[in-house]
Structures are given as structure tokens and as C-alpha cells.
Amino acid sequence: MTPIESSLRSSETSMFNVEQIRSDFPILKLKIDDKQLVYFDNAASSQMPKVVMDRMLRYQTMEHANINRAVHYLSETATAEYEKSRHKLKNFINANEDREIIFTSGTTDAINLVAHSYGRKFISSGDEIILTVLEHHSNIVPWQMLAKENGVKIRVVPINDAGELLIDEYKKLFNKNTKLVGVTHVSNAIGTINPIKKMIKFAHAHGVPVLVDGAQAAPHMKIDVQELNCDFYTFSGHKLCGPTGIGILYGKANQLNRMKPFKGGGDMITSVTFEKTIYNTIPHKFEAGTPPIAAAIGFGAAIDYLSSIDLSTIEAYEQSLINYATEQINNIPGIRIIGSAAEKVAVLSFSVDGVHPHDIGTLLNQEGIAVRTGHHCAQPVMQHFKVPATTRASFSFYNSMAEIDTLITGIQKVQKVFL
Template identity: 55%
Template sequence: MSAFDVQRVREDFPILRQEVRGRPLVYLDSAATAQKPQAVIDAIVRFYQHDNANVHRGVHVLSERATEAYEGARETVREFINARDAREIVFVRGTTEAINLVAQTYGRKNVGPGDEVLITHMEHHANIVPWRMLCEQTGATLRVIPVDDRGELVLDAVDALLTEKTRLLAVTHVSNALGTVNPVKELTRKAHAKGIPVLVDGAQSVTHFPVDVRELGCDFYAFSGHKMFGPTGIGVLYGRLERLESMPPYQGGGDMILSVTMEKITYNRVPHRFEAGTPNLEGAVGLAAAIRYLRSLGMDAIAEHDRALMAYGTQALESVPGLRLVGTAREKVGVLSFVLEDIHPHDVGTILDREGICIRTGHHCAQPVMQHFKVPATARASLALYNTREDVDALVRGLHKVREVFG
């Protein structure tokens, strides 16, 4: 951690300076939404103060500047994930919309009765429900790669599940409920060997380590701005250009067309074909600022900080009497999910809140994996680049307080 000055990083996040309930804020809920550095806040304010106008169609100077900022953000995203072409970057509201877009465009065009869509047992609901809906609409079947008791995929099952009926594999890069890092490069290789495209849910990965979509080889990659220290309401769907160009529009309206008559509509080129209506301009600007901030720190340095803090946090939590970690994969990042013996996770979260500690409790929009581990819910502490060992120590003290309250 010597190469990563976490105390200096914390100074960039104004929200962390406050006290809550008379105690210094300990924010351990970044997997739900991450806090924003001043650089992102300033970029959004500056856009509204100086450049705010609608994009693409205006000939006045503000519209030209707004368009330059918006399309510049697309190029910033392209560089960040090493896509080949800026046309492969589609701005959406977030990971959820990105997956729904693929399900209702690529899926509706290529999945039919008797076909199969393959997902995993650890998916977030956003990577389950759209595929279930697609299967109900088309008569296809949803198949599932199982997980073991460590929270790792049962890779021996993959080859048998990838069949001539499989039309798409959709898999999370990092489980939001367990922290498991899945071998998406290997999974993509296996799927492509049988001509099966792959979608990766990257909502929990892009903040923890470098992501190179060309190295992974996937066909689609989705992530959200608000989980990577950017604004809410903005996200990205990366799609290989040939995939996107083969897909019909997702929604109708302005900017996704080239011409409209009452007799005929000519649709716009990729990526604008998938960006109907006025886009989230300040969101794109803020997302670009968040990416620049991450790159200024260095993704490799962030990853090393994360690994060290996860190791420290795992060891610290294992010392708490009656605590059981849920998800002990050999490779995991960002997430420490646990249950305390005979104490409901919601009670754990409520008492920790009184100590100024923010964690998440519940099923984390991953009910199937909760059912696998035979728990209704877990308490989840999620770590980010601004968290410290002192935050982990405060969590452990808070958990001892929880045990005292419940005797």
C-alpha cells in the first residue's frame, strides 16, 4: 500500500469529512453506490455553468461545446476499457439498462423457441430478470451454471451447459453479493469455441482492477457510472461493432434516426441508434471525470490497495466470535459478506449505523445465491479505494458492540 496514499485519496471525497450520529463516517457500502471525488463534482458544476445545451443538432457555440464534451466522454470510456472504436460505446442509464438493451435487441432477434440462454447462479437480478423475460417472450429456456460452497463457479459444468442450443452466455465479472472474481476470459474462450456470444456484467469490476475488453474477448460489457465514483443515471454498454450493427433499435425517438416520414424511418448509425432522446449529458461528463480520476491514481495501484485491504479485512472479520463469511472464493475483491450467529443482518446494520458505520444488509438483489447458501440475507461491507484499515477496525469494534447488545 506504500505506492497508494489512501489518506491523500480520502481528501478528494468531501462527503467523508462529516460525522454521522456524532461519530466519524465510516462508509462501507460502495458496492451499492460509490462516493464522488471533488473532481467529478466540479466537472458537473462546470458543465452546467459554462457548456449546458443539447447535443448533436445545434449550430450555436454552447451546443457545439456540449457535443464535444459528450462525444469526448465516449472516447474517454473507449480508452479506459480499450475498445477498438468509440462507436462500440453506448451510453445508457446503467448496467441494468445495458443488459435489458441486449436482451431486447440482440436477444429478440437471435433467440427463439427451444433455444437456451446460459447465466450463473451468482448473478445480480439485473442479469437474471431480463433473460427470464426474454425466455418467456420467445419460448427459450434459461440454464444456470452452479456455484460451490466457496462461492466459485463449478467450471466442470460449463462445457456440458454450452450446447448447440445456447444462444448467449451472460456472466458477472465480480459478484456483488460474494466478491467472487469469475474467469470471464476463460469462459469467453469456451463459449466462442462453440460460436456463442458472451455478455459480461462489469458493474463491480471496473473500480477494482484494469478491464481490457479486447483481452477478455467478450461481445458485450456493461457497467454503471455511480459505482465507479461517477454520477447516477449514466452507464455504458460496450458492444463489438459487428454485434451492435446487427442489432435493431431499442427505443424510438430523437437522435436514433436519420430521417422520418410517415411512410419510412431510416435509423441512425451505431452508437446513436441506441441513444434515443436527450442523453444524460452531465452524466457523461461526470463519468469521464471519474475515469480521469481513476487513471490519475493508477488502476494497478488501486488493485494492489484493494488486495491488501481485502486480506486485512478478511482476517479481521474472521476474529469476530460467531461470524461466518459468506463467499470465500480464492479470488475475490471488494466485498465482505457475512452473517452473525442468531442475529438478523438488519439488526446488525441498524446497530452499526448508530456507530456511524454504513454497510448494506439484505439479499443484495441476488436472491438465488442467498438461497444457495441457505440464508435469507447477509450483512455486506464493501470496500473502495478510499477505505482504510481504520475503517475495518471500526467495523470490527461495531460488530463486537452488536454482540454485546444481543448478549
């Protein structure tokens, strides 16, 4: 292949046919009161392609039984498919081993697991945890509960007015009592991508492990946990075109091994007597009870689907969406974009002069446009920007430029109503 041919080929593969992608998602054809649905609430939950629904239906129709139990065909099939999903997740984030992937009910559950099993064992009175202003409440509250119980101090990395973490301030927060860093890879409220690789390196230089909340990053970019060298990484299936009720906690095997169990029950044990119970090895130690098997298998199918498009293609296309949306919205007078980090994902948080976000949300809904309005479970971010709430349009690779035009027209209509 000549260099010219090869570059043609690569530009062909990078050609992204959004209409074809959209046809994979049945819900995108929906009409809301005669208006074509424009779904811009992807940061809250993404939509599901038909292949994932079909996979879950096939499991439920032909493969379902409880896992890790019986010797019969269905149980063995279900167990094998469940474990295949774990393997897909392991490959998706380039973990070292399958057993480093713990299925949880989602990101919140995973963070609570770490706060309990790591936090309550290794972090005690007088110790400190570093969090950031950009955290979702799910990466604040579990630590506050630990802090209250064990007398642990929480220290918070501030942000600048673009919504970027102040890394110099982050470095100043470390001392001999620092026991853990909890940081979101991407801000759910304003889209900032945090320089977590640098932050992890710095923390490790102080002997401090790092938990990364990847709920908003995993849908938008290639994650390599070995390259990041994080101790824990977590995200949810329903933000990656999968079902709700399933997510993963990645943990380095040596960390997971030394942690205490989270929930007690079946599957997480090797033997039980009333005198003594021996816990199972990882990952089973952290998967008590019957898991949502169909959801885990659906999650695996979603990972296959996303991998078939390729995360770097998704990332490039979504960047073109956010660039276009930012440019268009900046042309409208009376709009303030909240969060203008140099590195951000396709999340557009904004306020409209003189109009409350809830009124914007209701009026955009009348145009078929689904956006999120409120504090986005990130009140510290809202406090920094001195706004009670924002309107957030969060884009996915199945959104089109034409849909952004619909949003822009919708915002102008809102402004007319409130003139």
C-alpha cells in the same frame, strides 16, 4: 537509472497515501450523529470526488445545451465534451473504437438493451441462454422476460461452497441450442471474480456470444475488452465515483450493427417519414432522446480521476484491505464469512450467529458505519448458502485500515447487545 533507483521509484509510486485520497471526497468528512462516517456500501454506490462534482458544475454553468443538434457554440461544446467522455470510456476499457461505447442509464439499462435488441432478434423458441447463480437480478430478470415471451430456456451455472462457479458444469450446459452466455465478472453479493476470459473462450469455441456484467468489476480492476474478447461488457458510472443515471454498454461493432434498435425517438434516426424511417448508425442508433449530458461528462471526469490513481494501484490496495478485514473478522467467534473464493474483490459478506442482518445494519449505523444488509438483489446466491440475507461491507480505495478496525469493534458491540 540504476536498478536500485528504479525499484525505489516504483515502490514510491506504489506507496498509496489514503489520507490524501480521502481529502478528495467531501462526503467522507461527514458525521452521522456525532460518529465519523465509515462508508462501506461501495458495491451499491461509490462516493464522488470533488473534481467530478466541479466538472459537472462547470458543464452546467458554462457549456450546457442539447447535443447533436444546433450549430451554435454551446451545442457544439456540449457535443464535443459528451463525445470526449465516450472516448475516455473507450480508452478505459481498451475498446477498438469510440462507436462501440453506448451510453445507457446504467448496467440494468444496458442488459435490457441487449436482451431486447439482440435477444428478441436472434434468440427464439427452443434456444437456450446460460446464466450463473452469481448473477444480480438485473442479469436474470431481463432474460426471464425474454424467455417467457419467446419460449427460451435459461440454464444456470452452479457454484461451490466457496462461491466459485463450477466451470466443468458450465461447459456441460452448452449444446446446439445455446445462443448466449450472460455472466457477471464479479459477484456483487460475495465478491467472487469469475474466470470470464476462459469462459468467453469456451463459449466462442461453440459460436456463442458472451455478455459480461462488469458493474462490480470495473471499479476494482483494469478491464481490457479486446483481451477478454467479450461481445458485450457493461458497467455503471455511480459505482466508479461518477454520477447516477449513466453507464455504458460496450459491444463489438459487428454485433451492435446487426442488432435492432432498443428505444425509438430523436437522435437514433437518419430520416423519418410516415412511410419509412432510416435508423442512425452506432452508437446513435441506441441513444434515443436527449441523454443525461452532465452525467456523461461527469462519468468522463471520474474515469480521468480513477486513471490518475491507476487501477492496478487501486486493486493492490483494496486487496490489502480485504485481506486485513478477513483476518480481523476471522478472529471474532460466531462470525461466518459468506463467499471465500480464491479470487475475490474487496467485498466482505458475513453473518453473525443469532443476529439478523437488519439488526446488525441498524446497530452499525448507530456507530456511523454504512453497510448493506439484505439479499443484495442476488437471491439465488442467498439460496445456495441457505441464508435469507447477509451483512455486506464492500470496500473502496478511499477506505482505510482504521475504518476496518471501527467495523470490527462495531460487530463486537452488536454481539454484546445480543448476548
